[in-house]
Amino acid sequence: MARSALLNHDLPRNLWAEAINTIVYIKNRLPHKALPNMTPYEALTSKKPFIGHLRSFGESIFIHIPVEVRSTGIELDARAIMGQFCGYENSDKI
Template structure:
């Protein structure tokens, strides 16, 4: 719980995202070496494969989700702003809180701005 609390506080996220923070913390801990399984990661001990860290991103960072051409008109925006909340369990995608629709979406086509922080009071970066 300490890791999840720290993740929420670091990016000034509302406590409503506590479940996403806990899930992401567990996801990360399962991919970190531990003495409990002889300096292997729990995922490596369970599956026999070393996990990749290439897809890992900063929790709570601002991101931009690409909108496919089939779902938008010619003059509409090509991306929607969101907040990265974790990793999908069903696919190789990211769990993103869409700031426009206020819904959680899963997408693989995402660009990240890991240094930016969302201002919840003014609803802008």
């Protein structure tokens, strides 16, 4: 799965760890036959997982540039840069 995620978006192979972490993150939020009517995440936390934030690994995204980092005095400068999605944070706070 990780190889497929990297090759489908022509991403460098040094992102293999991020690809595997993302796949594990997603698989833990999908139903599993060993857990009837439950996901691994739900079995661990006793809460239904929120999946509204899930994205495809490698898809194009916009990355917000914080106000503190932007150039001052120029209103028309970019407020975001283009990037590719390479994984989720290690936090439960979304």
